[in-house]
Amino acid sequence: MNPHLHLLLLFHLLFFYALRRLSAASPSDDIRSLLEFKKGILTDPSRVVDSWKPPPAGSAACPRDWRGISCDNSGAVVSLALDGLGLAGDLKFTTLTGLKSLRNLTLSGNAFTGRLVPAIGTMASLQHLDLSGNQFYGPVPRRITELSRLVHLNLSRNHFTQGFPTGIWKLQQLRVLDLRSNNLWGDIAVLLSELWNVESIDLSNNAFYGGISMDSGNLSSLGNTLRYLNLSNNKLNGGFLSSNSLRVFKSLEVLDLGYNQLTGELPPFDSLYNLKVFQAASNQLYGYVPEALFGSTMRLMELDLSGNGFTGGVPAINSTTLKLLNLSSNALSGSLPPNLGICVSVDLSKNILSGDLSVMQYWGDSLEAIDLSSNALSGQYPNEASQFANLISIKIRNNFLVGSLPSVLGTYPKLSFVDLSLNKLTGPILPSLFRSLTLTSLNLSGNHFTGTVPLQSPHSTESLVLPSYTHLEILDLSNNLLSASLPPEIGNMQRLKLLDLGNNTLSGELPSELSKLGGLEFLDLSMNNFKGRIPDMLQPGLKVFNVSYNNLSGTVPQNLQKFPSTSFHPGNALLVSSDALPAGDNNTGFSGSRSHHLKSSIRVAFIVGSIGAVMLVLFATMTLYIVRTQEICGRGRTTGRDLKLGTFGSLNTFKFPKDNAVPTSMSFSNDHLLTSAARSMSAQKELLTEAVEYGYSDSKGVSESSKLDVLEDCPSLTGWKSSLGSPLSSSPHVIDSHISEQAVKLDVYSPDRLAGELFLLDDSLIFTAEELSHAPAEVLGRGSHGTSYKATIDSGHMLTVKWLRVGLVKHKKEFAREAKRIGITKHPNIVSWRGYYWGPREQERLIVADYVDGDNLAFYLYDNGTACSSSRTSSAFLTCARISAAAAAAHSVDSAAD
Numbered sequence: 001m002n003p004h005l006h007l008l009l010l011f012h013l014l015f016f017y018a019l020r021r022l023s024a025a026s027p028s029d030d031i032r033s034l035l036e037f038k039k040g041i042l043t044d045p046s047r048v049v050d051s052w053k054p055p056p057a058g059s060a061a062c063p064r065d066w067r068g069i070s071c072d073n074s075g076a077v078v079s080l081a082l083d084g085l086g087l088a089g090d091l092k093f094t095t096l097t098g099l100k101s102l103r104n105l106t107l108s109g110n111a112f113t114g115r116l117v118p119a120i121g122t123m124a125s126l127q128h129l130d131l132s133g134n135q136f137y138g139p140v141p142r143r144i145t146e147l148s149r150l151v152h153l154n155l156s157r158n159h160f161t162q163g164f165p166t167g168i169w170k171l172q173q174l175r176v177l178d179l180r181s182n183n184l185w186g187d188i189a190v191l192l193s194e195l196w197n198v199e200s201i202d203l204s205n206n207a208f209y210g211g212i213s214m215d216s217g218n219l220s221s222l223g224n225t226l227r228y229l230n231l232s233n234n235k236l237n238g239g240f241l242s243s244n245s246l247r248v249f250k251s252l253e254v255l256d257l258g259y260n261q262l263t264g265e266l267p268p269f270d271s272l273y274n275l276k277v278f279q280a281a282s283n284q285l286y287g288y289v290p291e292a293l294f295g296s297t298m299r300l301m302e303l304d305l306s307g308n309g310f311t312g313g314v315p316a317i318n319s320t321t322l323k324l325l326n327l328s329s330n331a332l333s334g335s336l337p338p339n340l341g342i343c344v345s346v347d348l349s350k351n352i353l354s355g356d357l358s359v360m361q362y363w364g365d366s367l368e369a370i371d372l373s374s375n376a377l378s379g380q381y382p383n384e385a386s387q388f389a390n391l392i393s394i395k396i397r398n399n400f401l402v403g404s405l406p407s408v409l410g411t412y413p414k415l416s417f418v419d420l421s422l423n424k425l426t427g428p429i430l431p432s433l434f435r436s437l438t439l440t441s442l443n444l445s446g447n448h449f450t451g452t453v454p455l456q457s458p459h460s461t462e463s464l465v466l467p468s469y470t471h472l473e474i475l476d477l478s479n480n481l482l483s484a485s486l487p488p489e490i491g492n493m494q495r496l497k498l499l500d501l502g503n504n505t506l507s508g509e510l511p512s513e514l515s516k517l518g519g520l521e522f523l524d525l526s527m528n529n530f531k532g533r534i535p536d537m538l539q540p541g542l543k544v545f546n547v548s549y550n551n552l553s554g555t556v557p558q559n560l561q562k563f564p565s566t567s568f569h570p571g572n573a574l575l576v577s578s579d580a581l582p583a584g585d586n587n588t589g590f591s592g593s594r595s596h597h598l599k600s601s602i603r604v605a606f607i608v609g610s611i612g613a614v615m616l617v618l619f620a621t622m623t624l625y626i627v628r629t630q631e632i633c634g635r636g637r638t639t640g641r642d643l644k645l646g647t648f649g650s651l652n653t654f655k656f657p658k659d660n661a662v663p664t665s666m667s668f669s670n671d672h673l674l675t676s677a678a679r680s681m682s683a684q685k686e687l688l689t690e691a692v693e694y695g696y697s698d699s700k701g702v703s704e705s706s707k708l709d710v711l712e713d714c715p716s717l718t719g720w721k722s723s724l725g726s727p728l729s730s731s732p733h734v735i736d737s738h739i740s741e742q743a744v745k746l747d748v749y750s751p752d753r754l755a756g757e758l759f760l761l762d763d764s765l766i767f768t769a770e771e772l773s774h775a776p777a778e779v780l781g782r783g784s785h786g787t788s789y790k791a792t793i794d795s796g797h798m799l800t801v802k803w804l805r806v807g808l809v810k811h812k813k814e815f816a817r818e819a820k821r822i823g824i825t826k827h828p829n830i831v832s833w834r835g836y837y838w839g840p841r842e843q844e845r846l847i848v849a850d851y852v853d854g855d856n857l858a859f860y861l862y863d864n865g866t867a868c869s870s871s872r873t874s875s876a877f878l879t880c881a882r883i884s885a886a887a888a889a890a891h892s893v894d895s896a897a898d
Contacts, residue, residue, distance in 0.1 A: 029098050030062075030076060031055070031061070033095055034063070034069070034077070035054065037092075037095040040092055040095070041087055041089045042090075043089060044086075046085055048082065048087070049087075051067050061075045074101075076100070078103045079102070079103060080105050083108040085109075087111065088110065088112065090114050091113070092117075093119065096123070097119050097122050100125065102126060104127065105123075105126060105131075106128065107130070108130045108131065108154070109132070110133070111134060111135060113136065115138040116144070117141065118142070120147075121143025121145075122146075124146075124147065124148070126147050126149065126150060127150060129147070129150060129155075130152065132158070133156070133158075136158040137161065138162075140155065142165040145165060145168055148172070150171050150174055151173050151175050151176070153171075153176065153177055154178040156179060156182070157180065163184070163185050166191075166194065168191070168194050168195065169194040169195070169196060174195070175197070175198060176198070177200070178200070178202045179203050180202045180203065181204070182205075182206055186208055187208075187209065188203070188209065188210045188234070189211065189212070192214070192218070192222065193219070195222055196221045197221065199226060200226075201228065201230070202230040204231065204233050205234075206233075206234055208231070208235065211236065213240065213245070214245060216242070216245045222249070223248035223251075224251060226249055226251060227252060229252065230254065231260070232257060232259050232279065235261065236262055237262065239262070240262055240263075240266055240267065240280075243267040246267055249272065250274070252272055253275060253277065254275075254277040255275060255278050260282075262283040263286075267290070275299065275300055277301060278293065280308070281305065281306045281308070282306070282307035283307070283308055284309065285305070285308040286308065288312040289332075291315055295318055296319055298319065300319060303322060303324070303327075305326070305330070306328040308330055309331055309770070310332060311331045313332065313335070314332055314336070317339055317343060319341050322342070323343055324345045325343050325345070328350050329350040329351075329770075330350075330351055330770075331351065331352060331770055332348070332353060333354070335354065336348070336357070336360070338359050339363070340364055341364065343364065343367060344367065346367065346370055347369075349372060349374050350757075350768070350770075351374075352768050353377060354375070354378070355379075356378055357382055363385070363387075363388075365390065367390065368390050372395065372399070373396060374397070374398045374757055375398075375399055376766045377396065377401065378399070378401065381408075381409070383408050385406075389413060391412045392417065393415075393416060393418075394418055395417070395418075397419045397421045398421070401420065401423040402425065403426065404425065405428075407430065407432070409432075410432025410435075411432075417441045418433070418439065418442050421443045422759060424448060425447040426447070427451075428449065428450060428452075430454070434472075436470075439470075439471065439472055440471045441474035442472065443474065443476040444480070445480065445500065446478075446816065449477070449481060450481045450483070451483070453487060453506075455489040470494075470495060471495055472495060473495050474496075475499050476707075478501060479502070479503045480504050482506055483507070484506065484508070485511075487511070488512075488513045490514065491515075491516035491517065492516075493517065496517050496519065498522040499523050499524070501528070503817060508531070509532035510535055518538075520541070521541050521544070522542075523537075523542065523546070525546065525547050526549050526550065527817075528550055529551060531551040531552060534557055536557045537560055545563045546567050548571050548572065551572065552568075552572040552575045555577070556568060756839035758835060759836055761832075765795075765797060769837060772848075776791070777790060777792070789802075798850075799834065799848055799850065799851055800849045801847070802848075802849075808845070812838055815836065832850070
């Protein structure tokens with residue numbers, strides 16, 4: 001054979017051998033890359049990567065038996081999926097750049113840390129990248145836009161920061177972009193205009209900014225494909241999408257723009273026929289809600305426009321698809337809608353809806369949750385509304401409902417949550433509610449219910465047949481007129497976590513069966529007429545305990561002495577702790593009746609002494625006044641205007657600039673309330689009811705937040721929760737020194753800026769906290785109890801709004817109790833209250849009363865015109881006498897209430 005042929009054949013053999021070796025190099029490189037990647041995994045609870053071991057010599061190159069690894073026909077690794085395995089470690093993404101054929105990289109649902117390095121841009125074959133639910137940090141590298149084959153990009157729920165890189169238009173194959181729950185930012189209009197043919201975009205919970213009122217031409221690349229768009233919880237501002245822009249999104253099914261700062265009115269929404277979910281909660285939108293959203297031409301299933309400034313009425317719901325409707329915390333008015341279609345959950349709370357509840361009998365039987373709280377609804381709950389077989393939660397708190405509880409409430413087979421508190425309901429409490437096998441929370445506080453706690457038969461001493469188990473966890477019957485004793489059957493309600501029977505007229509001894517409530521965390525029996533000893537309370541989780549303002553005696557059980565003295569006193573004069581002298585019947589010699597007589601005598605003595613002390617102070621004040629006026633007459637004249645401007649002696653509270661300040665807007669904002677440069681110092685009369693504001697002191701030692709803590713610990717009670725507006729953060733602590741005589745507009749950053757609740761003491765004047773937020777107002781003055789403002793609501797009615805000093809009011813129940821007492825006080829020298837506002841924070845306590853035009857008390861005592869005349873002296877005595885009469889009237893109301 002020709003030697004040249006031998007050499008040629010040998011050359012070919014060597015060439016094919018080299019090609020074979022070269023083709024086998026890729027899988028071996030993949031294995032080396034994966035083994036390097038494995039070194040970064042420090043925590044592996046399921047021992048997943050224990051199977052990642054170097055294959056023996058001569059075996060197949062693809063590690064097919066490695067968990068989470070997939071290969072193609074050539075043996076190259078094409079998928080690395082280790083999602084939801086609890087893995088942790090500091091990953092080096094550079095170790096994965098050797099996987100040249102990798103198409104799928106999924107590491108979601110672990111606890112990996114590390115940075116996303118620019119070298120990831122070299123993984124050109126990558127189509128699916130999911131790093132969600134980890135702890136990766138740092139910026140998103142710009143080179144990620146070089147992954148031209150990428151279809152799915154999910155970096156959500158990490159700690160990525162800085163601006164999202166531009167140039168994403170290069171990813172022409174991208175269909176899913178999920179960046180939610182990071183700290184990324186960028187101009188939203190720029191980002192949206194760069195995306196092509198994407199079907200799902202989720203940028204929620206970031207810091208993207210800018211407006212969405214873009215030209216339809218910049219959105220045309222998304223119009224035919226986009227089905228899901230979530231931009232909620234960012235910093236978007238400006239107007240809403242225009243009608244032309246909306247028409248571009250022909251395939252859009254979900255649109256979520258909630259919790260931004262968008263303003264303006266909504267477009268007609270008559271072109272989004274495929275829209276199923278629309279959420280725009282907690283923005284600054286206003287105007288009428290488009291009727292198309294309630295019509296039958298759309299496929300809308302969920303609508304949430306809560307926390308805005310929408311006005312107008314709520315029309316009938318003719319949609320055949322709408323199931324979840326939330327229009328809470330707006331300014332909607334009118335009556336309830338006559339038809340709710342097939343809605344499952346309806347939240348219309350915190351509006352100005354009025355009228356009665358009779359239309360409820362025409363609502364559908366599909367309803368599971370109804371919230372009509374904090375409106376101006378009146379009348380009775382219709383007993384004809386028997387169709388709610390699926391009803392789970394009903395809340396109609398803080399309205400003007402009257403009458404007794406309808407028996408139909410006890411017939412709803414799935415009812416779990418009932419809140420009818422803060423109404424004017426009367427009569428007995430339905431016993432059937434305590435026989436329910438599904439009820440977990442019952443709040444009937446702040447009404448006028450009478451009778452007993454219905455755990456016993458009304459016709460005999462036999463107990464009601466309670467079920468062997470009950471799911472009731474929350475029972476709040478406080479602030480009613482319940483009487484008689486607390487039945488021992490209370491011990492059968494062993495799932496109770498919160499029991500509040502405070503401020504009733506319950507009597508008798510505390511049943512020892514209270515110790516059977518093993519899961520109890522909150523117990524308030526204060527402001528009743530209980531007597532006898534306190535039973536042992538063995539509950540390990542008891543956090544709040546209050547029996548003050550009763551007639552209890554004996555020794556406080558050892559396991560209750562961890563609670564502060566305010567849990568037992570005031571009241572309970574014969575109750576002592578174990579380290580003091582014993583206080584039993586044998587030692588004191590007092591019976592229960594004598595103890596009650598002693599308490600009544602103490603009250604009478606306190607009232608008489610208080611009136612006497614007021615008269616003595618007034619006499620001393622007038623004596624000092626006569627001496628003072630003589631000094632003033634000798635030294636010179638002081639004008640009434642000087643007194644109004646606070647320049648008289650120790651009354652100099654405010655300082656003024658030499659030049660007139662330019663007025664600016666006042667605001668119930670997150671920064672402050674009415675602390676801008678524009679202040680009006682027209683001295684007006686302060687609320688005369690300050691004389692009884694001492695009643696708001698911390699007498700009970702029970703924080704309302706403690707009750708909320710117990711509610712939050714009950715997951716079964718939080719299933720139906722309406723959207724909340726932005727909370728008001730602070731009350732006025734400092735009054736600006738720049739004063740103007742002009743009234744100004746109260747600007748708000750959110751229509752629901754007053755995020756608490758406004759309680760009206762009568763229904764002769766109806767307004768909301770949101771309306772009060774927008775009311776033009778001016779400063780009247782500042783006293784020891786807080787700052788007063790004059791506000792004019794939409795109806796033209798003028799109110800005096802007093803923002804109470806921080807720390808003056810701590811407990812909502814005591815505050816409400818005193819407010820109701822003062823609200824019913826009728827005296828020509830006392831300004832009755834219209835209502836009060838209770839915010840979510842300690843510094844958000846407001847008193848609302850009718851505005852009285854006139855000057856302050858100092859002006860009448862020291863006015864220049866007659867300051868030294870005998871007629872002025874007699875007039876001052878007359879003023880003091882009227883104040884004394886007003887104080888006596890207030891004391892008489894307080895005594896009668898006790």
